[in-house]
Amino acid sequence: MNDVSPANKWLVTASVMIPTMIEVLDTSVANVSLTHIQGSLSAGQEEVTWVLTSYLVANAVVIPMSGWLARVFGRKRYLLGSLILFTLSSLLCGTATSLNQLIFFRVVQGLGGGGLQPISQAILLETFPPRERGLALAVFGMGVVVGPIIGPLLGGYVTDNLSWRWIFYINIPIGIIAFAMIVSFVFDPVYQTRRVRGETVDYMGLAFLAVGIGCLQLVLDRGQQEDWFSSTSIVMLSIIAAVCLIALVFWELRHKHPILDLRILKDRSFATGSTVMFLGFFAFFGSIVLLPLFLQRLMGYNAYLAGLVLGPGGAVTLLVLPIIGKMTQRVDARFLLGTGLLINAYSLWYMAGFNLHIDLGTAVIGRVIQGVGMPFFFVSSSYVTMAYLRKEQMNNASAIFNLLRNLGGSFGVAFVSTLVARRSQFHQNRLVEHINPYDPGVGIYLEHMKAGLAEKLGEFGDHTHTALNIIYGKLQREASAMAFNDAFFAQAMIFAGLVGILWIIRKPGKG
Secondary structure: OOOOOHHHHHHHHHHHHHHHHHHHHOOOOOHHHHHHHHHHOOOOHHHHOHHHHHHHHHHHHHHHHHHHHHHHHOHHHHHHHHHHHHHHHHHHHHHOOOHHHHHHHHHHHHHHHOOHHHHHHHHHHHHOOHHHHHHHHHHHHHHHOOHHHHHHHHHHHHHHHOOOOHHHHOHHHHHHHHHHHHHHHOOOOOOOOOOOOOOOOOHHHHHHHHHHHHHHHHHHHHOOOOOHHHOHHHHHHHHHHHHHHHHHHHHHHHOOOOOOOHHHHHOHHHHHHHHHHHHHHHHHHHHHHHHHHHHHHHOOOOHHHHHHHHHHHHHHHHHHHHHHHHHOOOOOHHHHHHHHHHHHHHHHHHHOOOOOOOOHHHHHHHHHHHHHHHHHHHHHHHHHHHOOOOHHHHHHHHHHHHHHHHHHHHHHHHHHHHHHHHHHHHHHHHHHOOOOOOOHHHHHHHHHHHHHHHHHHOOOOOOHHHHHHHHHHHHHHHHHHHHHHHHHHHHHHHHHHHHHHHHHOOOOOOO
């Protein structure tokens, strides 16, 4: 892979990007299908959410150990095995006849899909010469950044027009095509190290990693639903996660052949860039969750209209990604990264000004601005993070980098869900202080509401209770809107604050 011809490097790119795209899509494609799955399999509302949680937990556990697994089995062999497992389990998910079956097959699907992202990224970074890695990362970003945006849209369309089972079946032909392309165009490089006979397996590291990451993902995914640390199960999972992850760090730094080689974090560019990616996806993923909720829960948009808001931003991202990839060859990637952070901060600050009277165009503009900023952020941060790593370090580095990126998204979703819930209650309490029936303004509005109800219902009874319920409903919507504004603003501050640590990253060489 040191000298790949121009034609072949794009065939390699297509070979590894196809499975990456479908894997990223599967992290969010089932979100909008839960109601259909619940009815089809006669499941409870809380039970059916395990369809999402099971995949995310299995995925999170495998990602950090993907570099080690590639060394054990050989990278191409491991990539093909992961793809086979992912594709076959997709078929089984579609044929599931009970919720327990579906959850089990989703776990298997997550185990298969976990290795696709980091291994694909490592292959891309090795296939392209250093000065063209920005372009490779731009292509990789098409799956990583755009996937979570179009996943719910695709899932909703397929579910409404075919069946929820087809959100899994569509992976099968794509997986077969990807398998044939990987067999034909992807090869292990000569410098790729393999596990030698007699080399000790880091079983303790493997146990600490699997249990720690698995429990952490469960805490992040279920925390808000179970009211965080008021739940005994969340407290226990948090303790187990903390103990295992702390033990993992100490153990891995002392092991000769660790599952996860954390020594790579001594590279200041890699450590800082990974931190920027974690916090950036913390803010980005949170906003991807918030905006559709704001539009559907408070503005009354249906899934189609919410999709119209998200779609243009995704299209802009696709257009800008290759441009930024080429720009990394001529412009200091740290400058591009700073630009991306500021554009993203502005887009979220813009969304923090949304109210319950905005039109469709206003919402679209916010997403389009973010769509411009994300390519600057994703491509440049990935580029500067990997700039000083040797090719033989790529598997391990990509595993850590993708783990932190995914955890950043999970932490971000948990953060905004909790913040909106808490701030909604705060703003509701503050607004209620100003709703006094003895206040002349409130009294006039109440009488106006009662008169409108009497005219609409054609009755002469007392409509005070109904009018007060309507007023309270309006107050709750306003409180929720203010809470969403707070969440958007907090995320904007995260992006803006990251600009201050860019000086730590070394300037990438031209290679």
